Amino acid sequence: MCGIVGLFLKDKTLEPRLGSMLSEMLISLSDRGPDSAGIAIYGAATGNEAKITLQSPKPERDFRGLDAELAKAISAPVSIAVKSTHAVVRTTPDKVDAAREALQTLRPDIRIMGAGEAVEIYKEVGLPEAVVERFNVRAMTGTHGIGHTRMATESAVTTMGAHPFSTGADQCLVHNGSLSNHNNVRRELVRDGMTFETENDTEVAAAYLSHRMAHGKNLGEALEGTLSDLDGFFTFVVGTKNGFGVVRDPIACKPAVMAETDQYVAFGSEYRALTKLPGIDNARVWEPEPATVYFWEH
Amino acid sequence: MPATTVSKALRDQSHARVFDLGEMSLRELNQALHKLTSGSNETAWEVLNPKGSHSVAVGVDQPISIDVRGSVGYYCGGMNDGGAITVHGSAGPGVGENMMSGSIVIKGDASQYAGATGRGGLLVIEGNASSRCGISMKGIDIVVHGNIGHMSAFMAQSGNLVVLGDAGDALGDSIYEARLFVRGKIGSLGADCIAKEMRPEHIELLQGLLDRAGVTGVKPSEFKRYGSARTLYNFNIDNADAY
Numbered sequence: 272m273c274g275i276v277g278l279f280l281k282d283k284t285l286e287p288r289l290g291s292m293l294s295e296m297l298i299s300l301s302d303r304g305p306d307s308a309g310i311a312i313y314g315a316a317t318g319n320e321a322k323i324t325l326q327s328p329k330p331e332r333d334f335r336g337l338d339a340e341l342a343k344a345i346s347a348p349v350s351i352a353v354k355s356t357h358a359v360v361r362t363t364p365d366k367v368d369a370a371r372e373a374l375q376t377l378r379p380d381i382r383i384m385g386a387g388e389a390v391e392i393y394k395e396v397g398l399p400e401a402v403v404e405r406f407n408v409r410a411m412t413g414t415h416g417i418g419h420t421r422m423a424t425e426s427a428v429t430t431m432g433a434h435p436f437s438t439g440a441d442q443c444l445v446h447n448g449s450l451s452n453h454n455n456v457r458r459e460l461v462r463d464g465m466t467f468e469t470e471n472d473t474e475v476a477a478a479y480l481s482h483r484m485a486h487g488k489n490l491g492e493a494l495e496g497t498l499s500d501l502d503g504f505f506t507f508v509v510g511t512k513n514g515f516g517v518v519r520d521p522i523a524c525k526p527a528v529m530a531e532t533d534q535y536v537a538f539g540s541e542y543r544a545l546t547k548l549p550g551i552d553n554a555r556v557w558e559p560e561p562a563t564v565y566f567w568e569h
Numbered sequence: 570m571p572a573t574t575v576s577k578a579l580r581d582q583s584h585a586r587v588f589d590l591g592e593m594s595l596r597e598l599n600q601a602l603h604k605l606t607s608g609s610n611e612t613a614w615e616v617l618n619p620k621g622s623h624s625v626a627v628g629v630d631q632p633i634s635i636d637v638r639g640s641v642g643y644y645c646g647g648m649n650d651g652g653a654i655t656v657h658g659s660a661g662p663g664v665g666e667n668m669m670s671g672s673i674v675i676k677g678d679a680s681q682y683a684g685a686t687g688r689g690g691l692l693v694i695e696g697n698a699s700s701r702c703g704i705s706m707k708g709i710d711i712v713v714h715g716n717i718g719h720m721s722a723f724m725a726q727s728g729n730l731v732v733l734g735d736a737g738d739a740l741g742d743s744i745y746e747a748r749l750f751v752r753g754k755i756g757s758l759g760a761d762c763i764a765k766e767m768r769p770e771h772i773e774l775l776q777g778l779l780d781r782a783g784v785t786g787v788k789p790s791e792f793k794r795y796g797s798a799r800t801l802y803n804f805n806i807d808n809a810d811a812y
Contacts, residue, residue, distance in 0.1 A: 523700055523719075524681070524700075524701075526661075526662055526680065526681065528680070541621060541642055541643075541661060542621040542640055542642060542659065542661055543620055543621025543622065543642055544621075545621075546620040546621050546640075556659065556678075557678075558678075558680060558681075558699050558718075560718075561700070561718075561719060
């Protein structure tokens with residue numbers, strides 16, 4: 272089944288509550304997928320700082336002293352904030368690629384969850400409640416975010432198999448459904464230079480969008496492309512640095528409900544994910560149409 | 570309404586057994602409903618704070634009324650056999666799935682496959698219904714005040730689907746014998762579904778359905794009827810592409 276949520280704030284006064292609102296939304300859908308959960312939160316991009324979210328199976332070993340070693344390797348200031356198995360490394364935007372390369376030699380066991388100016392990604396095996404507690408998501412502030420609770424159907428129950436999947440700067444995607452042509456699409460994307468970390472179908476969808484956007488499409492056009500190029504069932508919710516998009520396949524059998532008020536746009540696999548949002552009783556609530564791209568930007 | 574009826578309605582209201590799902594579990598509610606036997610005096614029920622809960626009032630088999638104050642999740646009123654359920658909000662997927670008899674009224678919108686496989690009773694959706702409304706319906710009557718989504722009445726076998734608004738793509742795909750009455754536009758008709766003549770008996774049938782669903786100011790003559798062309802009843806190799 273899987274459960275997905277998304278929240279895009281229009282009202283700045285809600286930004287301090289983004290993490291807690293998104294956490295409650297995700298926890299309400301725990302029974303749609305109890306094996307792993309993840310959340311991507313977009314803080315405000317300052318333009319002079321980039322963030323890289325890392326995950327390590329042995330955080331005590333890998334994160335200790337990493338800031339100093341990385342700063343030396345890339346000749347730039349580096350700070351690190353550790354949260355359980357994850358850490359967010361901050362450096363200057365022009366040093367992200369260099370940092371990625373340096374991390375491969377400095378800490379070969381580390382996985383990069385995502386990178387960009389705004390996004391931080393936390394995902395692990397376990398129920399949403401446990402994941403939210405582990406990374407103190409409720410305390411996080413931000414402008415928009417997406418979340419996922421997984422019932423694995425396409426690949427192993429591992430940290431890397433959890434959603435969101437991020438395959439480009441500040442881009443990430445959560446998915447409810449299953450793709451039937453992901454192996455073919457993956458082969459084509461690999462031929463075009465994309466790399467993959469899992470056998471997961473959702474990673475292919477994320478990489479597809481990143482690939483199309485890297486070739487000049489905007490997010491709306493890239494999402495349109497999924498309707499003809501990806502086969503199977505899907506509801507995708509995607510985040511970009513300043514945007515939030517939704518698309519369902521033409522059959523649209525995976526559930527989806529959206530709500531919009533002057534304060535926010537919200538997405539949930541089910542209505543119960545939206546019931547605690549402020550003003551929900553008077554919100555415009557609707558089901559996104561099949562084969563239709565919805566998109567908001569700040 | 571005569572004064573005596575009003576006072577009786579008010580009295581019934583005051584005697585309604587109230588279940589607050591903010592304080593009690595869904596299982597407690599459904600167990601209490603299932604315990605009712607014929608002749609019970611507890612004929613009026615009210616459910617508060619459903620907040621999108623699944624399976625609210627599933628399996629009711631007594632002629633009781635249930636008012637649900639708020640929106641429900643999956644399968645509300647599933648298998649209903651005689652209950653009069655009103656949801657004062659919207660309903661999630663599968664509302665009234667496999668209903669046998671009685672009625673379900675949704676004041677708001679309904680999600681996917683409303684009334685699926687229903688064998689009897691009346692399902693009224695005062696807002697819009699989503700995709701696959703009435704899929705595989707087997708005798709239920711469904712009246713939708715607004716629009717319905719794609720693939721509605723797929724493989725419908727018996728019963729009536731009335732839509733005051735528009736229908737999405739592939740309406741009545743592979744339909745058997747149900748009657749579809751649509752007042753607005755049709756996205757497209759599915760395999761073996763065709764427009765049919767509105768004969769006097771259909772006008773009469775439709776007027777009865779509109780009356781039962783509380784629809785006023787709308788004439789049966791504003792609707793078109795759709796149903797099965799019956800070319801796919803028996804397998805014929807020449808029709809293989811149509812399935």
